[in-house]
């Protein structure tokens with residue numbers, strides 16, 4: 001396990017020092033808990049040498065003060081204020097696709113009015129409030145998305161790269177508040193980040209003869225960063241998160257994302273994310289191999305990646321130049337995250 005860990009996780013602790021003026025001390029103590037907390041600060045730098053994913057864990061960053069008017073507005077009121085939007089009546093509020101709509105138990109698809117790929121659907125929930133989801137609704141979204149993808153593929157067999165995403169609220173990039181997810185089906189290479197995983201899995205197998213995803217999960221498990229949600233489905237608090245509180249729900253190679261074990265695990269995780277952690281704005285992406293299994297994808301399981309985008313009423317974006325062009329800086333601790341969900 002140590003050998004695997006050395007191939008997959010590098011961690012270094014560095015200490016940075018600051019010299020605050022006396023005048024600033026009361027403010028520092030009030031903001032960061034104590035002046036000492038600011039004098040010497042530990043930063044934990046984690047990197048996966050096999051995928052080159054990396055994160056800077058800097059605990060004080062989470063406590064930074066935010067400039068601007070305080071966001072005292074009420075989130076529920078803001079959501080309620082948009083009742084009556086086009087997604088409240090999707091039959092007349094969203095375009096249909098050429099092949100019509102796919103209906104789930106509590107969702108219906110429409111074409112995305114502004115397409116991001118040749119096949120790009122919105123999966124509109126019956127309920128307006130995007131936070132009013134439960135386990136059944138999330139499973140419904142996974143099933144309906146997949147049914148949409150299969151239907152689109154039968155119409156256009158070259159398009160096999162299926163991606164399901166959910167941007168919950170404006171913080172996460174959602175332009176419409178009404179509860180909805182999106183489904184895309186692309187031709188050619190898979191979407192870039194997923195194709196990158198395929199590439200990393202192949203390189204890892206060639207270099208070490210191992211299964212990258214399986215070993216990464218095993219290393220997280222050995223460190224106490226996983227919860228077994230079902231036979232062959234593991235919840236992982238990622239050691240190289242893209243941003244705050246990133247979770248991975250990892251299935252087993254060959255498993256479909258609609259497998260009740262996987263779908264239920266994703267749904268329960270999302271409900272706990274909202275109810276145990278209080279997350280209100282998040283991104284979810286379902287990574288899976290192409291629908292027509294091609295060479296190089298045999299070891300890639302379905303993976304749901306879920307990340308917290310912070311307070312929807314906060315003004316500054318959580319994504320800056322570090323996240324876009326360097327190494328993400330994260331304030332929350334994966335060990336505390338998994339404990340909160342256990």
Ligand SMILES: [Zn+2]
Pocket residue numbers: 082083084085086087088127128178179
């Ligand atoms: Zn609505």
